[in-house]
Amino acid sequence: MKRIVELIINGEPRDMTVDSCRSLLDALRDDVGLTGTKKGCDVGDCGACTVIVDGEPVNACLMLAVEAEGRTVETIEGLQPGVDVLHPLQDAFMRYGASQCGFCTPGILMMAKKLLDDNPRPTDEDIRFGLSGNICRCTGYTKIFDAIKAAAIEMEAARS
Amino acid sequence: MRRFEYHRADTLEQASRLLTDLGDDTFLFNGGTDLLVEIRERLRRVRHVVDIKQIPGLSDITYDETRGLTFGALVTVGRLENLALVRQRYPNLRAAFASLGSIQVRNRATVVGNVCRASPSADTIPPLIADGAFIHIYSRTNMRVVPLAEFFTGPGKTVLAKGEIVTGITVPPAGDNAGKAYLKHGRRKAMELSTVGVAVSLTMEDGLCNDIRIALGAVGATVLRAPEAEAMLRGTALDAVTVKNAADKAMEECTPISNVRASADYRRDMVGVLTGRAIKQALEAFA
Known part of the structure; x- marks a missing residue:
């Protein structure tokens, strides 16, 4: 059965007409056209589909689109503060080469955003714990850690 | 994903009725992190899911x-x-x-x-x-x-x-005389199912163990208690020798199987190691 789901995606009210057994991930990618969120394992193991729902990161593959009714969803497409303006995390990931094949990057950026929002100066252990649900198959973790730490310093400097 | 019908219940009574009326392939849908995986990997035949997340009074x-x-x-x-x-x-x-x-x-x-x-x-x-x-x-x-x-x-x-x-x-409430620990043993630290899990909850009075419960995960058909090991520990000061003997007893009391994550023998050995370690960690509350 099709249902109409009203929600807010990246600050804009949207509605999606979806099958009730459709995952939020498939709805975002195929119905809304936001393909930045990646489908890796589709069973909640890899974290590539991480989006932020009502302020909390979740795997979009493990949520039904109908469950997003009335909720606020943030995806990688909404991370940029403006046209041609990158989020400090995106900028740092580019400068540090923290992206190899790039498939895990949107999920890691969303998770890193949440991490820095909650904890502006994370230790290596905090980052390790925060990203433990995101797998980089290229294993480029060192540069990912470097980029997150650099972005944290820049974001803190910008605030003060 | 294999197709299923989604139902949203507003009350417990409605959810309960849907579970009885819609037939055997009907499942409650709560967090969904297991159920959706089981549907996608065809581990469970599901025709209907009943979402209970809108029911008031269950979030407190x-x-x-x-x-x-x-x-x-x-x-x-x-x-x-x-x-x-x-x-x-x-x-x-x-x-x-x-x-x-x-x-x-x-x-x-x-x-x-x-x-x-x-x-x-x-x-x-x-x-x-x-x-x-x-x-x-x-x-x-x-x-x-x-x-x-x-x-x-x-x-x-x-x-x-x-x-x-x-x-x-x-x-139950956690008193000031309570010590508790849970140790999970896996092949990796994150995103892992337990190979063995050992929980210990104990209370101490005047330096002696008043009560202790040991629960063993992934070494039986259900999570098991280790009643004989517990009996050996009650009334003692939980000294190293008594703890060692009780941990050996817990190894006898569990009934592990071999599977993709570990052999039965390895699981049994780990029950011994982790039971001793969990008791030690629970006692750190009094240090």
């Missing part, structure tokens, strides 16, 4: 000194994991919650869902059993409260009858 967390900690069926693992009360009073629960899946999974998964899935390796079950938790069950004719240790009847199987719904769990 309360604590008082006489009744203890009570949380509703909709309370996520992440919410409890980050609660100061859980960090301070229930380090065993905190350890289990923080080791389940990933942050993303814990933001959706519920403790009640993990319990009702009744996996022998479920991380939340050993510390809840060691703490003597109770489970609240709704049915259309009455409510019942069951000790969690009596809730499971086999892997994936519980005492729940058709149409019954778990509404919450109560964990």
